[in-house]
Amino acid sequence: GAVVSQHPSWVICKSGTSVKIECRSLDFQATTMFWYRQFPKQSLMLMATSNEGSKATYEQGVEKDKFLINHASLTLSTLTVTSAHPEDSSFYICSAILLEQYFGPGTRLTVT
């Protein structure tokens, strides 16, 4: 089946620094990837739609200058959390489309 990976699986960074999370479709090409955020005991919240070769589309209330998304190739999308703060600590999940959505295992971000 289609496999999506994320790297890193967890990361701890200091407040004010930036951190990049990678999402890769390992055995298929995806023109569209999604980025979600999940708070403890809450549902996944769609943050943005990442389209290869064009700008990402952000959901209402998501700061595009804070969460930079780059879909540089058909197998890679990156999410960069800029000037991270403790309230950005969360579980970030990506997915890629191949007829249906295939999800990565998620990245746990902790900002100290």
Next chain:
Amino acid sequence: GDSVTQMEGPVTLSEEAFLTINCTYTATGYPSLFWYVQYPGEGLQLLLKATKADDKGSNKGFEATYRKETTSFHLEKGSVQVSDSAVYFCALSPNQGAQKLVFGQGTRLTINP
């Protein structure tokens, strides 16, 4: 806007018990409905789906029927196994595709031997 509400967990059952996880939705138009499962340390996987009213999705012994009149898509399994322990998410897509999924909050299921 569109939303999904599912049964709060955690749910703990004994092996071979009957399982129901309730899911109701609010949507305009005719959404597609999904159940996803997340095993420990893994990404969400599509468990089953239904794209129109009265459709029944089924997979691995799990079933869910798209009920438009009650706006529900309850997940059921007649006899659960320890390997079914996971977090289950109900979701909808406002259109017939799998894009722009709206998720419920997830229900953690633990099956004891």
